[in-house]
Amino acid sequence: MQRRTFNLAAGALGAASLLRTGFTAAQDTWPSKPIKVVLSQPAGSGPDNIARVLGDGLAQALGQPLVIDNKPGGQNVIGAQTAARSPGDGYTLYFATTAALVTNSYLFKTLPYDPLKDFVPVAFVANSPFAVLVRADSPITSLQDLVARSKQDPGKLSLANEGPRTFGGMIARVINARTKAQANLVAYSSVGVALQDIMGGHAQAVVADLASTAQLAKQGRLRVLAVTTAKRVPGWEQVPTVSETLPGLEMTGWMAMVAPAGTPQPVIARLNAEINKLLANPGVADKILGIGPIPAPGGSPKDFDTFLQDEHKRLGQFAAEIGLLPE
Structure with a gap:
């Protein structure tokens, strides 16, 4: 009985060892x-x-x-x-x-x-990072300026975005809510279409990802007012963060x-x-x-x-x- 028990245990250990070896081999060949x-x-x-x-x-x-x-x-x-x-x-x-x-x-x-x-x-x-941007020749020079101008003439300043259920749209709504701004949030089908209206003067500002807008900004056609990261973005150190105006608002x-x-x-x-x-x-x-x-x-x-x-x-x-x- 003891010998049979030992043999069964040894067999079980051997099977387990083979399983482990097989598993290890599978991982080694991945x-x-x-x-x-x-x-x-x-x-x-x-x-x-x-x-x-x-x-x-x-x-x-x-x-x-x-x-x-x-x-x-x-x-x-x-x-x-x-x-x-x-x-x-x-x-x-x-x-x-x-x-x-x-x-x-x-x-x-x-x-x-x-x-x-x-x-x-x-x-x-x-x-x-996302950013708030305006056309380079816009009289709006900062996020605080954008908010102030939206309050001066409620509903006249258009803040373009890709819609309320997109990341950019959420950021625009949070900015509007926290600053009690009176910007008109205008939804576009894409960032590209929104940028066309910004460049054409049909909208005054846009919330969009920096990757989609960086080239126009580097060409001097757009002005970046603020970025949505916790810290300033490498290569864009001159641009303040949104959280410098609205503490705690970081959305990237x-x-x-x-x-x-x-x-x-x-x-x-x-x-x-x-x-x-x-x-x-x-x-x-x-x-x-x-x-x-x-x-x-x-x-x-x-x-x-x-x-x-x-x-x-x-x-x-x-x-x-x-x-x-x-x-």
Whole structure:
């Protein structure tokens, strides 16, 4: 009886050892085929360009190509749903934005994916500042000036944005609410259309992401009144932050790499390490800055998870402040 018990125990230990060996071997051979990176934005967009910069660097580091799979539409829902329903085997990643992982929680009563449960954090990649801008020859020279002029002639000063249920629209509404400004918030179908009206003198100011407007500002055609980051933006140090006028008002877009839930931890750790190396590479950082966003300083998956939880609380408070209700 004792000998049989010993033999059974030895057999069980041997099987467990084989399972562990097989699992370790599987991890050691990852990646053994191309890795798909799903995006919710179209080809040529800011997130797409940054994902391709990272993809090139990761392909060299991992020895396998990263294939960008653009799934635009549905306010990021299509891409997020596609990634969330993919197997957590290390061969599908999702290059996510604030909208997909946070803002959509306050815009939709129901989502076909769970922003917090269907993904695991990999790495924080970049911040995408928003800005308040006017035409370069505008008499408005500061955010305080814009607010004062809107109060002098209520409803006459147009503050363009992409709509009340977009990030830029939320920022415009929070500014209007906190300053008791009387700006007329005008929704446009895109930043490009809004900028056309700004340049044509049909609107006086716009809230838009800095990446989309930086070139016009550098050409001297737009004036940046304020940025929405906590600190002044590298390369734009002369531009004050919105929070210097309205303490606590910090709202930036951002981009991060996540993976479907269930992705093995060793895979997550390897990806995090390689992405952090890329972000610390001056050549890669300069490419990201050239696109517009600010490269992240690096950090662990846990760091990004903590940041994500904080973002949900903060943006939830902003949504409540402006009366934004899910539909």
